[in-house]
Amino acid sequence: MQKTQVAIVGASGYSGQELVRLLLGHPHVAISCFTSRQYAGKPVTDIFPKFRGLVDAAFVEPKIADIVASGAQAAFLALPHGVAAEYAVPLLEQGIKVLDLSADFRLKSAAVYKDFYEHDHPAPALLARAVYGLPELHRDAIKKADLIACAGCYPTSIILGVWPVLKQAKNIIVSSMSGVSGAGRKVSEEYIFPECNESARAYGIPKHRHLSEIEEQLGQTISFTPHLIPINRGIVSTIYIDAAVPDPLPVYREFYQNERFVRVTDALPDTKNVAMTNFCDISARFDKRTKRLVVVTAIDNLTKGAAGQAVQCLNLAFGYDETEGLL
Amino acid sequence: MQKTQVAIVGASGYSGQELVRLLLGHPHVAISCFTSRQYAGKPVTDIFPKFRGLVDAAFVEPKIADIVASGAQAAFLALPHGVAAEYAVPLLEQGIKVLDLSADFRLKSAAVYKDFYEHDHPAPALLARAVYGLPELHRDAIKKADLIACAGCYPTSIILGVWPVLKQAKNIIVSSMSGVSGAGRKVSEEYIFPECNESARAYGIPKHRHLSEIEEQLGQTISFTPHLIPINRGIVSTIYIDAAVPDPLPVYREFYQNERFVRVTDALPDTKNVAMTNFCDISARFDKRTKRLVVVTAIDNLTKGAAGQAVQCLNLAFGYDETEGLL
Amino acid sequence: MQKTQVAIVGASGYSGQELVRLLLGHPHVAISCFTSRQYAGKPVTDIFPKFRGLVDAAFVEPKIADIVASGAQAAFLALPHGVAAEYAVPLLEQGIKVLDLSADFRLKSAAVYKDFYEHDHPAPALLARAVYGLPELHRDAIKKADLIACAGCYPTSIILGVWPVLKQAKNIIVSSMSGVSGAGRKVSEEYIFPECNESARAYGIPKHRHLSEIEEQLGQTISFTPHLIPINRGIVSTIYIDAAVPDPLPVYREFYQNERFVRVTDALPDTKNVAMTNFCDISARFDKRTKRLVVVTAIDNLTKGAAGQAVQCLNLAFGYDETEGLL
């Protein structure tokens, strides 16, 4: 069977690296080109030595014509917000399906985008066309979409935790912890090893950008505090909900019984059990004392929170089994 | 000036180790004996090699008579709950002031103790006599006390964060992260390095034992989720409060203006800034969107959360400057 | 095609866990049973929650009859030395090929075994029959073997580094660093997180057990110092050799040109590039000042240093492509 050709645009960051790792194991997909403005001309394995012996290609400039010429039928955009939209428009015009890992097309409202991202939306006309790339919520729409806005890492961990009880949910408060790869491959003093190791800290409160998509999906205003902790990969979200669900595990189990990538567990989730997988582990406890439901979820921010989710969406959009390349 | 002689009972754990570190730098205190049932007869530096060249003593059996004979005027109890009370009673009878780092005397109610610790209180008659050892709340009582129940690590980080706004506070929800030394020097599979490194996980919900003392001090029922993260030392508590405090930093600054060990900061706290210190760093943000106050605190669980606080209490109880040995 | 059935005997440690991970992705192999004396009767996923949704089996007692009854054609022994031999004998009698990850059959001499392991060899009659399981050295013998003594982790990293220049090599001195999973899933105070994190230390000198197999393979007496460092997985070995090889990289490249799992690199190896892979990365520098060759290698101690190597050997022994399940 002919493999589907996909381009990875902005392949030199951690999401790009994870895409490469996953697609190397995908039976029906081949990478047609790896673009990187910064590293164009250099072998991919100069930047990602872990792929030596597995990848024999060089980064190319991210030119639309070249991406088209590579035979790409789909393109993953692993680019900063604002920049991703610049590529999405011409790629779509060329008939290439776009799986955007940035935040550019996750919201329906250009005004909310501007409020949270502090610049005008670069392609508001496409917002209606985009589908929010969280398969557990929007599977059917993703199958038909050509512009998929893959859900963010924190949002994935939070929305999946709330979704089964959304109708009863009030006063949602979320405290999340993320590994440092969540900041991308960003070279900044706050992310050098001695500043992160033996460090734990909250940041970005009270109005983290990811709130916009979480609130749009949930239809509620919530409180959210992200924290940075010294692990490479993984997010844990602890979610407090005013919801009278005295025995939550059966409710969650039934709700997700057909979802291959959501595991409802008796034990509380641990990032180490989901690292380098596309699973979202979920457990829950009802606190009789306060009448609050406490839901805890764990994902790998680079897999189910980024590249894995994007591959899952690609599988849906191209009619493959949803788990190809992911189990 | 004659130094005050103090015994460290149960000196072989991490709180004991931190007590040794702090007391070695205390100008007015000398350690009269180090007890350890497990290591009696062995040099202290066999168990704590970091003190080689600084400590020249061996652990002794924790016998009351020997502690008395060592000249101890005070005793730190770094023992498990349930066991601590067994030592407190006879030591007090001998006129030795007791600074208990366990949970045995933190509550006023033996019934609540039993509810949370799942065994009868071993010395209920002493509960009324004990003072809760959190100097920022109970300084005057600590000065006069002979039985000081040093506040727990999570409770310290939470109570100090709520105290300035307690009157307005409703619906308090706390998410905390702790380093692994918080579990003590406990040899158990869940704490070996490969199980903790690259791991983040919630535990002990919804009814962690520390809730009992937090709720007694605050006079409210709260939600609390502790998490274990791969750092050695440090706690961050993120506290959500329904409280209309639109400009919280000045409120907190004024409230703690005379407290030497509470630092109210513009920036969000980071464990690395309080590690190996007795400081509690606090910052706060008011979320206009949800009308919730978000308070973030950081302490070193072994210092302000245990040994440092105990030394601070000792300083008060013996009339020393509160900061001796701690700055 | 019928899958080869294999048993994992002693499946509850880290090598066992890595075997499960690799075999789940192997197209031609199925796990017939997972044995664990400690956890018999419990679901595998209780001990390895990361495999929830992927493995639906329980641990069984390690009884030979049951292993045979499971249909096993081969058995991986992930057991302590001394114990492994007890299983190897009856399994071989039943016609089951044995891939032993312990040290029991790595040496040809029972006397050397006793010298290094401090007990009599439990099955000296089998020593001559066993093949040392390092495919890059003994590929042809492994193909025909029914008792394969998979090479140790340190030995793999060292032997592969010396082999290309062995004829000229004199005065070999090796300094290695290993992640904590190298100690197995051992619950001991020295391995709890606070004792390993922010710690680096040498151990086991001057006569580490692995020296025996290294020296047997190399035919030389060497100096070797292992160190424990706070990473989960990975070994770096830095090897000093008196050898006049002024331009070593081309020598190494040519030597290993047909080896799929040895990557000779310009850059110095890094454990993070080989983690969770079966690769051994090697680089080398000739020091004109001292006339010494310095070779640096990196492997994942659980993959190329244990489970991956065992799967590589299995592939050879059963006629599969050597890389199945490993790339």
Next chain:
Amino acid sequence: MQKTQVAIVGASGYSGQELVRLLLGHPHVAISCFTSRQYAGKPVTDIFPKFRGLVDAAFVEPKIADIVASGAQAAFLALPHGVAAEYAVPLLEQGIKVLDLSADFRLKSAAVYKDFYEHDHPAPALLARAVYGLPELHRDAIKKADLIACAGCYPTSIILGVWPVLKQAKNIIVSSMSGVSGAGRKVSEEYIFPECNESARAYGIPKHRHLSEIEEQLGQTISFTPHLIPINRGIVSTIYIDAAVPDPLPVYREFYQNERFVRVTDALPDTKNVAMTNFCDISARFDKRTKRLVVVTAIDNLTKGAAGQAVQCLNLAFGYDETEGLL
């Protein structure tokens, strides 16, 4: 007693931070000014939040006149090599003693400096005047010096390990591991958390710059490989020596019996036992099989390897007890 006023020139890196930490606890020294070109005008605690409540000063531009005007009697130079010399010359002319933490004055030969540092020495006339700041070797000279070139971190860990057996020592080979703070507060992709965590790697071979001073002090050409490991602080050096010292511990104990900061230990050193201290822990084993002596040392690269050593030198140069501010 009047305190000695000292300037910290280049105070915003990790060595500067450690100097501040140590000097805050020094009974006879006060910091007259903190200079930083990058942060001039900003409060010191903006850059080092851990000192909030302890330091109330702002960084100033590193102007000689201002340093003089601050009343400084000595200046610590925590600057890059090449730059340090620019300050040393005018400060010495002003009668200010210089404690240089850079490499600029550690060698006697400008030619060797150029060979290793790849630029001309900026002040060769001062080389003869400078004293190598390793008190255990050059105590008397340091007492009289006004230009002290504090020994480097790796050199300290190596020279102290070899010194007691130097006369018999041949074929010295050293493998060292260092925490990431050893690279300074350097913002570069190779030092961001995800690139260092779960990573171990050799670097800088075969001709690391520190070799020059090690070889000058030891009078021998040696092999040296540094490695980067994921800890914040600490160096372990494992030193192989052809030396017939069958029972080395008594030899080392006697040699260092009067040294307060060298601890000869039965157990192999561990960085965690020297972290945040000025100790150098040393142990040794004689390998009868190879006739080699293996010496292992551990220091904190920022303390005994930089700031602590500088304070120790200052104490000597100003007639204080050598341990002031360090125990």
